[in-house]
Amino acid sequence: MISLSVSKKPTVEVANPGNSASTAVNQAADAVNPAPDNGIRRRDKLVSSQPPAVSIQDLSITYRTTFEKVPTLRSAVVRLGRGERAVREVHALQHLSVDVPVGTSLGIIGANGAGKSTLVRAVAGILAPSSGRIEVRGRISSLLALGVGFNPKLTGRENVVLGGLAQGMSRAQVADRAQAIAEFADIGEFMDMPLITYSSGMATRLAFAVGVHMDPDILMIDEALSAGDAQFKVKAAKKMEELMESARAMFLVSHSLGSVRDMCNDCIWIHKGKLMLHAEPQKCIDAYTKFLEVGENAFTMDDL
Amino acid sequence: MVKTVGETSVARDELHIYEAGRAGLPRIGPYVRDLVARWPFAAEFSRSSIRSAHTDTVFGRLWLIINPTLLAAVYFVLIIILTDQEFSKGGPTLVRICCGLFLYTLLQSAVGAGAGSVTGGGALISRMAFPRLLMPLAAVRTSFFRFLPTIPVFFLLKILLARNSPEGAWGWEMLSAMYFLVLMVVFSAGLAALMGAVQVYFRDASSFLPYFLRIWMYLSPVLWSGAKYSPGGSGEHLFGLMLANPMFSICGGWGQALLEAQVPLWQLWLAGLAWSVVVFVAGSLVFMSRERDFAVRV
Numbered sequence: 001m002i003s004l005s006v007s008k009k010p011t012v013e014v015a016n017p018g019n020s021a022s023t024a025v026n027q028a029a030d031a032v033n034p035a036p037d038n039g040i041r042r043r044d045k046l047v048s049s050q051p052p053a054v055s056i057q058d059l060s061i062t063y064r065t066t067f068e069k070v071p072t073l074r075s076a077v078v079r080l081g082r083g084e085r086a087v088r089e090v091h092a093l094q095h096l097s098v099d100v101p102v103g104t105s106l107g108i109i110g111a112n113g114a115g116k117s118t119l120v121r122a123v124a125g126i127l128a129p130s131s132g133r134i135e136v137r138g139r140i141s142s143l144l145a146l147g148v149g150f151n152p153k154l155t156g157r158e159n160v161v162l163g164g165l166a167q168g169m170s171r172a173q174v175a176d177r178a179q180a181i182a183e184f185a186d187i188g189e190f191m192d193m194p195l196i197t198y199s200s201g202m203a204t205r206l207a208f209a210v211g212v213h214m215d216p217d218i219l220m221i222d223e224a225l226s227a228g229d230a231q232f233k234v235k236a237a238k239k240m241e242e243l244m245e246s247a248r249a250m251f252l253v254s255h256s257l258g259s260v261r262d263m264c265n266d267c268i269w270i271h272k273g274k275l276m277l278h279a280e281p282q283k284c285i286d287a288y289t290k291f292l293e294v295g296e297n298a299f300t301m302d303d304l
Numbered sequence: 305m306v307k308t309v310g311e312t313s314v315a316r317d318e319l320h321i322y323e324a325g326r327a328g329l330p331r332i333g334p335y336v337r338d339l340v341a342r343w344p345f346a347a348e349f350s351r352s353s354i355r356s357a358h359t360d361t362v363f364g365r366l367w368l369i370i371n372p373t374l375l376a377a378v379y380f381v382l383i384i385i386l387t388d389q390e391f392s393k394g395g396p397t398l399v400r401i402c403c404g405l406f407l408y409t410l411l412q413s414a415v416g417a418g419a420g421s422v423t424g425g426g427a428l429i430s431r432m433a434f435p436r437l438l439m440p441l442a443a444v445r446t447s448f449f450r451f452l453p454t455i456p457v458f459f460l461l462k463i464l465l466a467r468n469s470p471e472g473a474w475g476w477e478m479l480s481a482m483y484f485l486v487l488m489v490v491f492s493a494g495l496a497a498l499m500g501a502v503q504v505y506f507r508d509a510s511s512f513l514p515y516f517l518r519i520w521m522y523l524s525p526v527l528w529s530g531a532k533y534s535p536g537g538s539g540e541h542l543f544g545l546m547l548a549n550p551m552f553s554i555c556g557g558w559g560q561a562l563l564e565a566q567v568p569l570w571q572l573w574l575a576g577l578a579w580s581v582v583v584f585v586a587g588s589l590v591f592m593s594r595e596r597d598f599a600v601r602v
Contacts, residue, residue: 063600064600071505071506071507071601072506072507072508073506073508073509073512074508076505076506121430121431121599122322123322124432124433125320125322125433126430126431126432126433126599127599127600128322128324128596128597129322129323129324130324131324132324133321133322133323133324134320134321134322134323135319135320135321136319136320136321136322137319137320140320140433151352151353151356153356154352154355154356158352158355161348162345162348162349162352163432165342165344165345165348165349166342166345166428166432166434167432168338168341168342168345168434170344171344171348
């Protein structure tokens with residue numbers, strides 16, 4: 001039991017998240033084994049008996065997409081005539097298990113197409129798992145949301161209202177926050193101009209402002225800061241630190257390894273849908289960087 | 305603003321569990337609760353689409369009236385010529401056409417917009433989690449608010465053109481039309497949800513839709529009176545068959561109430577209700593059972 005609970009896959013401690021007895025065993029295990037060197041980082045905030053904010057258990061996501069870019073009835077009939085099936089499976093995530101305790105800010109790194117965004121969208125409840133299970137405790141605010149805006153013909157302010165309502169807030173709550181969002185985004189008169197007139201940086205600022213003002217329990221940021229200018233990045237980093245005091249967990253998907261190192265206290269590295277490493281940010285970044293330098297052939301996945 | 309972790313855990317202990325299963329129905333109870341809770345979003349979404357289409361301006365609103373009225377005029381000319389009537393005596397015919405056509409336009413626009421609501425949802429579908437059924441319902445709401453301005457037009461035409469004719473009757477019986485309007489909205493919502501889901505898998509479905517809807521209109525008492533096929537009419541032996549068409553009950557009842565100021569036959573009330581409920585439930589269930597797949601497919 002003890003060896004299991006600190007083994008590579010944290011599924012055992014995940015299985016009974018509400019069970020304080022098992023958590024106690026885990027703590028005992030950690031006490032026995034104070035410096036596990038198998039990739040699982042000791043998380044000091046897990047000491048309380050709280051269940052993890054997000055628990056991802058053996059998650060696999062397989063997309064079934066069609067060959068055609070645009071599926072039509074006509075092509076379906078033609079296919080039927082030829083006796084073909086036009087489904088192609090994409091294994092976006094495979095048997096991924098991650099436990100995100102309260103107080104964690106989790107960096108997610110990996111090459112393009114690794115499944116980072118898929119993971120974040122699954123936790124946000126947008127994509128359904130193909131197998132496995134995700135437990136989320138708390139309200140999620142994802143910065144996936146407003147990146148490109150809902151209706152580019154509407155003004156920024158109207159898009160903010162739409163975004164807030166879609167997140168499940170009441171009209172009054174949204175109205176309360178609209179001014180704070182406008183001030184934080186600091187895009188001046190553009191707030192009342194159609195979204196179509198925004199530069200990508202302005203859209204980013206607005207999206208970020210919306211995300212952080214939704215009182216999130218769990219904040220998800222997917223490449224959201226890439227287009228902001230240096231001044232806004234500083235402001236955003238400060239706001240995120242502030243949020244970490246009230247939020248339970250944060251997910252940061254980024255190709256900027258520097259911001260992952262600065263802002264996160266835990267990190268996972270995904271490659272081709274598989275969890276390569278779950279460790280502290282510096283360890284992950286080092287391994288990932290080495291992997292990028294050496295290349296896939298010299299780096300057998302089984303070693304990790 | 306600063307809260308301790310302990311406080312948040314007490315205040316907001318929502319637990320969401322996402323489990324495997326691409327298709328299959330979500331649990332209906334929580335789904336409906338979520339749907340009701342987020343209705344303000346659908347309302348705002350519909351309102352903003354009305355705004356971005358400029359239908360809240362004077363000319364925008366005017367167009368909502370002119371468009372179906374012009375369409376009614378086209379059918380009027382067609383019918384007058386085909387049936388060899390005199391234009392000067394065609395007033396009641398025009399009133400009948402407007403009555404049916406305005407209501408049928410509600411169905412057409414709701415189903416048309418509902419069909420495109422998921423595939424046109426773009427960032428909303430791929431980046432946010434919410435009950436997707438809100439998308440076709442918002443489309444139906446938009447169509448309903450576009451339909452409303454045509455009601456006064458109908459009454460104006462009825463006052464002006466249908467005096468001393470069966471179509472010019474007035475009475476409290478006309479209130480029963482509201483029942484058939486509700487049926488139409490419910491029916492449209494079901495069909496909009498169904499077509500919204502179908503459109504995700506077959507993107508060309510919306511190209512067939514207008515033709516299908518137009519043929520359906522000719523088969524329903526939109527431009528003609530259903531009295532002929534009702535008990536006592538010359539085609540009464542076809543009444544049972546006619547009830548198999550949902551639009552026979554809904555459009556027929558609507559017309560009978562508003563034009564002749566008669567309480568529609570009880571068979572129409574019943575058949576219309578049955579059709580609306582069946583189509584709404586079936587359409588919503590098909591939609592809900594597929595909606596987890598939409599984020600990937602859109």
